[in-house]
Amino acid sequence: MGKRVLLCDDEIHILRAAEFKLKRAGYEVRVASDGEEGWELIQQEMPDLVVTDCQMPRLDGLGLIARAREHETTRELPFFMLTAKGLELSHADLAERLNVLGVISKPFSPRDLLRSIDEVLQPAAASG
Amino acid sequence: MKSFCGCTFTAVFAFVLASASAVAWFVHLFVTPLTWSLGVGAFVAAMGAAIAAAVLSADRTRPVRDAFGRYLNELSQSDSHTFCDPSETPMPRQLERSSWREVADELRRMLTEMGNRVRELETTRSAQEIRSRRALDETERLRSILANLGDPVLVVNGYDEVSLANPAAESLFSFHLEGAEQRALAGLVRCQQLVDLLLTTNHRETSGRRTDEIEIHDDAGNVHWYRATACRLPLFREGKSAQETGGQGTVVVLRDVDREKTLQKRNAEFVSSVSHEMKTPLAGIKAYVELLADGDADDEETQEEFLNVIDTQADRLQRLVENLLNLARIEAGVVSVNKNHRSLNEILEEASQVVQPAAEAKSIKLCVELSPLYLGVYADRDMLLQSAINLLSNAVKYTQEGGKVTLRSRAVDDMIVYEVEDTGVGLSEEDSQRVFEKFYRVKKDKDMAQGTGLGLPLAKHIVEDVHGGTLSLESKLGVGSKFTAAFPTAGTMS
Incomplete structure (x- = not known):
């Protein structure tokens, strides 16, 4: 059974592209259109990694990560941020304060997104 | 003898x-x-x-x-x-x-x-009397200029005491210099940043001016931004040493830059919003092009789906750029406005025809209830048409399937009015106040339809700035919204 990845984004076409790429690579993918929905999915079925947009309705990406860090079970859950925001997001702050693995800027390459996820979830395969 | x-x-x-x-x-x-x-x-x-x-x-x-x-x-x-x-x-x-x-x-x-x-x-005495009178006149003139200057001005002597302050400065820092027991700079001026600027300028060896942007909190706790320019004063009492005259001293002039700061912030937010709004459709185009190029879409159906996404996102990008350009042109006043006497009903009829297919696709009933009177407006036809299309398509977007959108026109007193009313999702009070801001999109409704967040601000600019009218909104969450555009009349006839 493949590793589970949760994708959170309010742009359906972005979700679809990322989901398509990851599924073809053998990942089990869940999608959510905002942070609240994402948090519900995390609680239902713990993913191995989460990729989240920053700006979303109801609960944004930063709120979702902050909430995850408050809970024992999700404190170490790996997060990537996929965002169109530029310098207004401090990558160093995200890494230090919220333990975010990395920020992938939109427009993004599904190929690069897959490679980043592979490096975390399948390090041996990624290096090989 | x-x-x-x-x-x-x-x-x-x-x-x-x-x-x-x-x-x-x-x-x-x-x-x-x-x-x-x-x-x-x-x-x-x-x-x-x-x-x-x-x-x-x-x-x-x-x-x-x-x-x-x-x-x-x-x-x-x-x-x-x-x-x-x-x-x-x-x-x-x-x-x-x-x-x-x-x-x-x-x-x-x-x-x-x-x-x-x-x-x-x-x-000699006459010449001295003339010089003395001129000097007195000049002093009085300078005192009057300083007193009426809107910019706060402070002078600090060599002992770091406030030796002069115009009324604007006294008001800003809430003190009255005449009769003040304590004149020490740090005691009178409650802004550490300004005190530091004055002290540094007052005690350094070299002359020349120093400028700093400082933040001052008023009694109500509001923050005001000032650009402070400080420079050392020359020794002005002949034959007296710096010690006798209290040193050279420093003058500082404060210029209110609140408006400038607000504009800077608004511009930064605008650029950030534009960049974000452009990156989103671009992200779709780039991702799907890459998937196609990598051969990830095996079957024809998937390929077609991906190509459709690319096409839709390219259209979205184009709409965004067009709206942005139109808005920028109208705001800057560089758009050529071709105003003439027009029939409002004719323009509204045309707008309803443009939006009709979108309404039909969602089974929304588009009711056109135009006045039987000729409603004359002095307007730019294309712009007025654009404003009506924007309001109508906004209503169609945020009305559920099977809902109703009504377009009305009528003459009210000396105004010509058209209304777009829907039975859609409606807006909260907060959203109603912000819906005409550029790029503002109601969060809870983002999934209902794609939008640039520029259609309503553009309509408002067209109605108000180009045609001297008003565009207002009445809305109730869960019930619907009504946009009312009112223009000065250019003639009605039956």
Whole structure:
């Protein structure tokens, strides 16, 4: 059974592209259109990694990560941020304060997104 | 002969006394120049007495004595200007032939010299009075300029005390310098950043100005931004050392830059929003192009799906750029406006036809209830059409399937009005207030339809800035919204 990845984004076409790429690579993918929905999915079925947009309705990406860090079970859950925001997001702050693995800027390459996820979830395969 | 000699002695003695009194008077003259003529008069009178005593002793000199007396009398009644011109007080003929002539000549020469000196002093005094009056006028003028200056101005002396503050500065920092017991800068000015700027400028070796943007909190706790320009003052008291004058001192002028700061912030937010809104469709295009190029789409159906996404996102990008350009042009006033007398109903009819297919796709009933009257507006047809299309398509987007959108027109008093009413999702009070902001999109409704967040701000600009009308909104969450555009009438007829 493949590793589970949760994708959170309010742009359906972005979700679809990322989901398509990851599924073809053998990942089990869940999608959510905002942070609240994402948090519900995390609680239902713990993913191995989460990729989240920053700006979303109801609960944004930063709120979702902050909430995850408050809970024992999700404190170490790996997060990537996929965002169109530029310098207004401090990558160093995200890494230090919220333990975010990395920020992938939109427009993004599904190929690069897959490679980043592979490096975390399948390090041996990624290096090989 | 003996008697003559005695009289001569008396005369010489009187002359000396007269001279002494003259000298005393002219000394006095320097102190109070206005009394010079009295001095001259006293001198001449004393001189006259002396000489009269001399001439009284010799009857044979009576004609000369009389002439001399008259001459002295004439001189005593003259003013200083007369002495400078001998033709004004010509010497009597009797004196020209006698031995008294030398005395008269000497007397005349002394008076002339003194007269000249008095005139010089008068000229000097007048010039000084003019300079002094000018300086006073200039000081008063500068004081008035400073008092009426809207920008706060503070002057700090070499002991870091506030030595001058205009009313704007006193008001900003809530102090009154006149009568203040404590004048220390740090005690009066409650802005550490400004205090630091003044202290640094006041105590450094080099001159030149320093500028800093500072944040000042008013009594109500509101933040105001000022650009502070401080520079050292030159030593302005002649002959005094820096210690005696309290050092050179520093002046600072504060310029209110609140508006500038707000604009900067708004511009940064705008650029950030534009960038974000452009990146989102671009992200879709790039991702799907890559998936196709990598051969990830195996079947034809998936390929078509991906191509459709690319097409949709390219359209979205194009709409965004067009709206952005239109908005920028209207805001900058560079768009060419072609206003003419138009029929509002014709324009609204056309707008409803443009939106009809989108309404049908969602089974939304589009009701067009136009006034039977001719409603004339003085308007740019294309722009007004654009505003109506934007309001109608917004209503269609945020109305659920099977809902209703109504377009109405009518004349109200001296205004021409059109309304777009829907039975859609409606807006909260907060969203109603922000819905005309650029790029503002109601979060909970984002999934209902794609949008740039520019359609409503553009419609507002067209109605209000281009046509001098008003665009207002009434909305109730969960019930629906009504946008009302009102224009000054250009004529109605049945």
